[in-house]
Amino acid sequence: MRTMYFKNNPSILATSSIGGPKETTGALGKYIEIKGEDDTFGETTYEKAEKQMLYTVIKNSIQNAHKEIEDIDAIIAGDLLDQIISATFSARSFDAGYLGVYNACATFTEALTIGAALVDGGYLKSVVCGTSSHFSSAERQYRYPLELGCTRPPQAQWTVTGAGACVLGNGDGVKINCATVGKVVDFGVVDVNNMGAAMAPAAADTLYTHFIETGRTPDYYDAIISGDLGVLGSHVLIDLMWQKGFDISKVYHDCGAIVYKIKEKEYQGGSGAGCSSMVFCSYFYKQLCEKSLKRVLLMSTGALLSSLSAQQGESIPGIAHAVCIES
Amino acid sequence: MRTMYFKNNPSILATSSIGGPKETTGALGKYIEIKGEDDTFGETTYEKAEKQMLYTVIKNSIQNAHKEIEDIDAIIAGDLLDQIISATFSARSFDAGYLGVYNACATFTEALTIGAALVDGGYLKSVVCGTSSHFSSAERQYRYPLELGCTRPPQAQWTVTGAGACVLGNGDGVKINCATVGKVVDFGVVDVNNMGAAMAPAAADTLYTHFIETGRTPDYYDAIISGDLGVLGSHVLIDLMWQKGFDISKVYHDCGAIVYKIKEKEYQGGSGAGCSSMVFCSYFYKQLCEKSLKRVLLMSTGALLSSLSAQQGESIPGIAHAVCIES
Numbered sequence: 001m002r003t004m005y006f007k008n009n010p011s012i013l014a015t016s017s018i019g020g021p022k023e024t025t026g027a028l029g030k031y032i033e034i035k036g037e038d039d040t041f042g043e044t045t046y047e048k049a050e051k052q053m054l055y056t057v058i059k060n061s062i063q064n065a066h067k068e069i070e071d072i073d074a075i076i077a078g079d080l081l082d083q084i085i086s087a088t089f090s091a092r093s094f095d096a097g098y099l100g101v102y103n104a105c106a107t108f109t110e111a112l113t114i115g116a117a118l119v120d121g122g123y124l125k126s127v128v129c130g131t132s133s134h135f136s137s138a139e140r141q142y143r144y145p146l147e148l149g150c151t152r153p154p155q156a157q158w159t160v161t162g163a164g165a166c167v168l169g170n171g172d173g174v175k176i177n178c179a180t181v182g183k184v185v186d187f188g189v190v191d192v193n194n195m196g197a198a199m200a201p202a203a204a205d206t207l208y209t210h211f212i213e214t215g216r217t218p219d220y221y222d223a224i225i226s227g228d229l230g231v232l233g234s235h236v237l238i239d240l241m242w243q244k245g246f247d248i249s250k251v252y253h254d255c256g257a258i259v260y261k262i263k264e265k266e267y268q269g270g271s272g273a274g275c276s277s278m279v280f281c282s283y284f285y286k287q288l289c290e291k292s293l294k295r296v297l298l299m300s301t302g303a304l305l306s307s308l309s310a311q312q313g314e315s316i317p318g319i320a321h322a323v324c325i326e327s
Numbered sequence: 328m329r330t331m332y333f334k335n336n337p338s339i340l341a342t343s344s345i346g347g348p349k350e351t352t353g354a355l356g357k358y359i360e361i362k363g364e365d366d367t368f369g370e371t372t373y374e375k376a377e378k379q380m381l382y383t384v385i386k387n388s389i390q391n392a393h394k395e396i397e398d399i400d401a402i403i404a405g406d407l408l409d410q411i412i413s414a415t416f417s418a419r420s421f422d423a424g425y426l427g428v429y430n431a432c433a434t435f436t437e438a439l440t441i442g443a444a445l446v447d448g449g450y451l452k453s454v455v456c457g458t459s460s461h462f463s464s465a466e467r468q469y470r471y472p473l474e475l476g477c478t479r480p481p482q483a484q485w486t487v488t489g490a491g492a493c494v495l496g497n498g499d500g501v502k503i504n505c506a507t508v509g510k511v512v513d514f515g516v517v518d519v520n521n522m523g524a525a526m527a528p529a530a531a532d533t534l535y536t537h538f539i540e541t542g543r544t545p546d547y548y549d550a551i552i553s554g555d556l557g558v559l560g561s562h563v564l565i566d567l568m569w570q571k572g573f574d575i576s577k578v579y580h581d582c583g584a585i586v587y588k589i590k591e592k593e594y595q596g597g598s599g600a601g602c603s604s605m606v607f608c609s610y611f612y613k614q615l616c617e618k619s620l621k622r623v624l625l626m627s628t629g630a631l632l633s634s635l636s637a638q639q640g641e642s643i644p645g646i647a648h649a650v651c652i653e654s
Contacts, residue, residue: 002400002424004450045639073329074508082409083633084429085641088511092644097329097508099437100631102411102427110426114441121448123331124508181401181424181451184415304427306410312372314412317419 003180003213004113006120011173012166012325013126014065015281016057020135020161023270023278026260031282032162033060039136039161047081050134050163053274054079055090057165057281058130065167072096072167073124076115078107079132080159080273081141086132097124105199105228106182106302107131108164108277109321113179115168116323120176130165133272142307143192155194157230157256157271164277166285174288177324180210184304186317192310196233196256196268199301202318203229204240206299210322211246218248222293225284226320227276227300228256230268255279276300288327295326330507330540331440333447338500339493339652340453341392342608343384347462347488350597350605353587358609359489360387366463366488374408377461377490380601381406382417384492384608385457392494399423399494400451403442405434406459407486407600408468413459424451432526432555433509433629434458435491435604436648440506442495443650447503457492460599469634470519482521484557484583484598491604493612501615504651507537511631513644519637523560523583523595526628529645530556531567533626537649538573545575549620552611553647554603554627555583557595582606603627615654622653 017033019026024035034056041052054077062072074097077087084100091098103110111129118124136146138159144150168176185202203226211217218224218241229237234254241248255276256269270279280298287293299322305314344360346353351362361383368379381404389399401424404414411427418425430437438456445451463473465486471477495503512529530553538544545551545568556564561581568575582603583596597606607625614620626649632641 001452004445047635047639078429080410081633082635083407083431083631085631085633085636088631088644089636089641092511092513096510098430098511098646099441099508100429102405102429103425104410114426114445117448117450118331118441118444121444121450123444123448125328181426183423184419184425186419304410304412304415306408306412308374308409309412309416312374314416317415319425 005178009175010119013173015166015285016060017164017282028283046136051086051089053163054132057163061165074127076111077130078102104302106300109300109323112323116176126169131273131277132163133274135159135161157268159272160270160275162274162278164281174327180322182206182319182321184317188315195303196230198316199318200233200236203320206320223296226254228271230256332505336502337446340500342493342612343387344491344609355610373463377413378416380490381459384490388492401454403438404457405429431629433627434600436627436650439650443503453496458600458604459490460601462486462488484595486599487597487602489601489605491608501654507649509533509646509648511644515642522630523557525643526645527560527563530647533647550623553581555598557583
């Protein structure tokens with residue numbers, strides 16, 4: 001069984017979100033808590049800018065929960081950069097434990113899953129879960145330096161410059177009810193510009209497993225939210241689930257597909273480890289707090305490649321972890 | 328509080344270990360289960376060789392526990408390569424959940440901590456925890472291509488070509504009693520060849536926190552085992568603990584310092600995410616099973632740098648997670 005149940009329903013006590021100019025002027029921009037004037041956040045490199053974003057949302061989420069760092073037992077965080085340096089160097093500034101996690105853009109729900117279990121079981125009292133990504137640091141690590149001016153193909157997505165974090169603990173707040181751990185699924189996609197197609201089969205596997213193991217159906221949820229399949233990948237997921245006997249189309253959303261006013265080079269929408277965390281910690285969390293959504297299944301989706309694995313001819317496996325959150 | 332207690336004492340049901348020629352002819356070589364004839368393990372690149380090692384110990388640990396993959400709910404694994412591709416591509420071969428973790432060479436006890444909590448709390452029935460490293464894949468990623476023939480300074484360590492994995496579950500076996508989550512600690516070391524000095528302050532912080540939070544003293548343990556501080560780093564840790572009022576010298580061992588017959592370019596001994604997992608899953612696990620050791624504190628130690636963070640002038644923070652294991 002890959003589904004865990006949290007009997008004590010650990011709470012999301014508070015969240016914080018941050019975005020760059022493109023994100024904060026996008027379709028969901030008004031919901032994002034901290035709006036960057038530019039994409040450097042006062043730093044001299046894009047990597048340091050990404051660290052600064054993650055640090056900021058960790059700090060602010062603790063403040064928003066009316067807590068001090070002494071109340072936080074551990075920070076559970078990750079990002080797309082080699083050796084998850086955004087998470088590490090953010091955690092360095094806090095006097096708390098640190099568990100670094102990495103499942104590419106599925107890292108946010110991986111962190112939520114681990115964090116919810118640690119709080120639910122009474123192992124730790126309170127934890128912060130957070131992830132980040134930055135368009136420019138991701139482009140130069142995974143694809144080409146921006147200075148080269150490479151053109152992007154129409155199946156490409158745009159890595160979100162943003163971060164989100166939330167505080168888990170006991171107390172009032174929206175509740176985490178259960179989580180289904182994802183499996184590595186590889187359908188042999190090798191196009192590093194077509195992440196949606198690479199991740200959709202993993203998302204379908206997790207969603208199907210979740211329905212089978214919990215006995216739930218799509219209508220149990222007000223919203224089923226994937227991380228960053230993008231427009232194309234979202235269609236693939238809906239089709240794959242239809243083939244498996246589940247119609248998710250009425251309640252389905254994708255953070256990547258809705259984050260931008262897609263009109264130029266975003267093509268299929270947003271992606272990145274900060275995509276689902278920024279969108280959930282702003283837009284969807286607000287709706288849960290206002291009870292306009294009561295039961296959501298958040299499923300961040302990750303493409304588990306590295307530059308080196310691609311260079312050595314490997315295909316791109318995907319993964320997705322699903323977390324049920326109820327108001 | 329950073330210490331978690333596992334009331335149901337989840338068991339290590341079985342382990343598996345693998346090493347390259349240097350490791351299996353080293354001081355602890357006879358304890359290592361699978362002995363590589365060369366360091367390629369039948370693969371065409373060092374990165375694929377590392378994946379093959381990790382895959383092999385995951386598979387063998389499940390066999391050694393007399394289980395099938397259907398009995399395993401999740402694989403919790405990580406390694407040193409960018410985007411932890413050894414762990415990811417190993418997990419791809421198994422029909423089980425996957426949680427990727429990364430705390431550099433402290434990843435093994437990070438995985439054990441998370442795995443023990445998930446099993447102890449009844450969230451998952453059985454998990455496999457494993458890590459790997461490979462001298463040649465690490466050298467070319469973190470330092471220089473081997474073909475350059477760069478000389479190594481005397482404070483350097485030798486990344487272990489090896490892997491270790493263990494199955495956690497309920498049943499007979501040595502028990503995991505508690506764990507103390509590490510904190511990111513940075514004393515400003517910038518020498519990427521002197522990992523021992525970079526990690527020792529983090530190890531001292533975790534050990535001190537463990538003693539204070541549990542009320543235990545060094546004589547509670549038959550062995551306190553750090554991951555890969557090496558000879559130099561081990562002396563630093565003993566001194567730092569002495570300054571904090573604890574004499575650990577009588578029960579202290581370091582996997583890196585004991586893994587090789589140090590006589591040539593290993594200098595300070597072994598390092599790498601596979602160092603503590605390979606040594607624990609062979610040598611120390613055997614002693615726990617034979618009850619020549621009854622209570623050990625295993626504390627893998629990690630240096631949280633990336634090539635890019637070093638290039639951008641960052642210092643090297645360290646982290647260490649401690650896990651109490653009793654026979």
